[in-house]
Amino acid sequence: MAAAVLTDAAARAGAAIMRLYHEGAKVRLKDDASPVTEADKASEAIVIDALQRLAPDIPIVSEEIACDRSADLGPRFFLVDPLDGTKEFIQKRSDFTVNIALVENGLPRFGLVYAPARSMLATTPGAGTAIEVTVDPSERGAGLAALDCRTLQVRVPSPDGLVAVVSRSHLDPATEAFLAKLKIAGRSDVGSALKFLEVARGVADVYPRFGPTMEWDTAAGHAILIAAGGHVEDAEGKPLRYGKTETGLRNPGFVAWGLSAPVC
Template identity: 40%
Template structure:
């Protein structure tokens, strides 16, 4: 399947613009509801979802869309999908609410249970991280540069969740000569490993498939790998239950 990366970048940016309109209006940004699992839902989640759905349906009408804010697609239908979009319209809703700017728009293309392209846009940073055709790139300030993992052999840096830290991570990180860590929100954790600012990302707690798909695509496009639990099986998608277990992302 051929992708037009410019179209995907434009859709991602348009979604980010919709998010920022709400983020910069405190009366709107403070309107938060909660889903049945107690996760927060803002007007920005919904606005971004609508922009992405419109753009993907216009340019790729033949490809199904699985979005966090869309209706669930029954597994009996999903299991037959060769290609589909896996979308998180606003990854890092808690970061949005806390107003630290560390939230992203995530769009991934899944093919045969593997993420083959990923587009991440951080609206506040006006920065893209994306991968397609086995390569990964960063665009910021109008400059485009390739993403490559660090391939560190020692004194490694771990990236950790700002909203979901876990003591179980320490056991795994100790195995990889981790001497320091940085904390960041949303799918930016994958991006930090992809651009060599960190080497290891281990997540013990649960996530959903749309939380990780674009980030995995970017990291693997930059030469890294994402394992189910601690390996050696690659992390895959389109499971009957969309809830993820633990995973390990490595930049070496």
């Protein structure tokens, strides 16, 4: 039910984003100096409306909604990033996404990531199931049941080494130092939550991120990766958890893995 309703909302949000992508969206800087555009707001309005209709009793935390991020959220809440990869959007790249996740007891239980410029959507229609579908942005929405689904599954790494995917905009010395300890056969860079999907679909084996992220940046991709057979751990090797109001919903550094432990 959630996957179908939110696929429809994502297609409509994607249409609003792509209209402003082609027309040119006004950009302003937030208090933290990160950019925000009209497309962020347009997408957010559509997604929030769909979530409120779907589950009116579940709290929603979205990047662009001003709220007390130290307040208790309870055991279940939605995390939304209406336009993850705003810098890529501004630069007219294609690797920006709409991210929607449901968190239960600190772990992401549902995820949807939609890249409207690529007509690519990944979601978790059921426990332990991750799928990818082709969805064109449309003001009329989209019906998930009518689409051809491809199952996402992490892969067994090659004996030749791991393929790493890294952030295009936030590659830092800590990431380079981490990768230097592994047997790396190849690497790629991409923006937004698409990095999680590279691991989930078996294109890459590991995605390290030690720079700052917020929970809405990661929860949807994290849920999809779990359903595809992977996992995400913090610097202590524990599962990355959500609802960290003591940090204002900021994540620590983390590593997203595919099927196996690191190959050294």
